[in-house]
Amino acid sequence: MVFKIIVTGSFNSGKTEFIKRISEIVPITTDKPVTEQELKEIKTLTTVAMDFGRLTVDEDITVHLYATPGQERFDFIYPLLLKNALAIIILGDITDEKSIKDVVKYYKKFKSLKRLPTVVALTKIDLKNSVPEDRIKEYLSELPEDVPILKIDATNKEHVKRTILTALQMLFESDEEQEIV
Numbered sequence: 004m005v006f007k008i009i010v011t012g013s014f015n016s017g018k019t020e021f022i023k024r025i026s027e028i029v030p031i032t033t034d035k036p037v038t039e040q041e042l043k044e045i046k047t048l049t050t051v052a053m054d055f056g057r058l059t060v061d062e063d064i065t066v067h068l069y070a071t072p073g074q075e076r077f078d079f080i081y082p083l084l085l086k087n088a089l090a091i092i093i094l095g096d097i098t099d100e101k102s103i104k105d106v107v108k109y110y111k112k113f114k115s116l117k118r119l120p121t122v123v124a125l126t127k128i129d130l131k132n133s134v135p136e137d138r139i140k141e142y143l144s145e146l147p148e149d150v151p152i153l154k155i156d157a158t159n160k161e162h163v164k165r166t167i168l169t170a171l172q173m174l175f176e177s178d179e180e181q182e183i184v
């Protein structure tokens with residue numbers, strides 16, 4: 004069975020990196036030069052449509068990963084990407100307060116479009132300038148308790164895989180609950 008999972012999160016949170024790192028096919032990316040001056044100072048390329056990658060977990064499970072663009076002017080693509088999606092992974096850059104706050108914004112936005120099992124992963128834990136833990140807790144306090152919050156290095160394949168397996172696990176658990184009901 005193919006599981007479609009969406010990877011979202013703010014500009015520069017590591018979505019493209021996440022997919023590049025895990026995909027067993029050459030990932031399809033749509034990165035183009037950043038046009039806004041203030042964002043250009045952060046990095047030169049940005050995703051304008053989506054990234055796509057594929058991961059075979061075992062003989063029964065294949066994951067198709069789609070990452071959203073990080074800039075708000077591309078929001079129109081979300082409903083298209085969500086079609087047939089089964090879970091959401093929201094990334095936040097642990098070194099960037101706004102990116103962490105945006106995790107809640109993305110959570111609400113996607114919940115309003117479609118209710119899906121959601122996992123949060125804070126990226127860049129390998130860097131030194133993490134936002135202090137108490138502030139992270141405060142910024143993410145609006146998330147429901149059943150949303151796992153992982154801390155990962157998105158350039159590390161094992162970390163990326165662990166995040167995807169957590170999303171699959173949530174998905175299987177939510178299916179079981181529905182069967183009981």
Ligand SMILES: Nc1nc2c(ncn2[C@@H]2O[C@H](COP(=O)(O)OP(=O)(O)OP(=O)(O)O)[C@@H](O)[C@H]2O)c(=O)[nH]1
Nearest residue numbers: 014015016017018019020049050073126127156157
């Ligand atoms: N050290 C480190 N670098 C990371 C990590 N995640 C992402 N990066 C780097 O951070 C930069 C931004 O990552 P991208 O994957 O382009 O971010 P994005 O979320 O796709 O950005 P947009 O598509 O513009 O929204 C790149 O240079 C990545 O290599 C991480 O966990 N650790």
Ligand SMILES: [Mg+2]
Nearest residue numbers: 018019049050
């Ligand atoms: Mg990108």
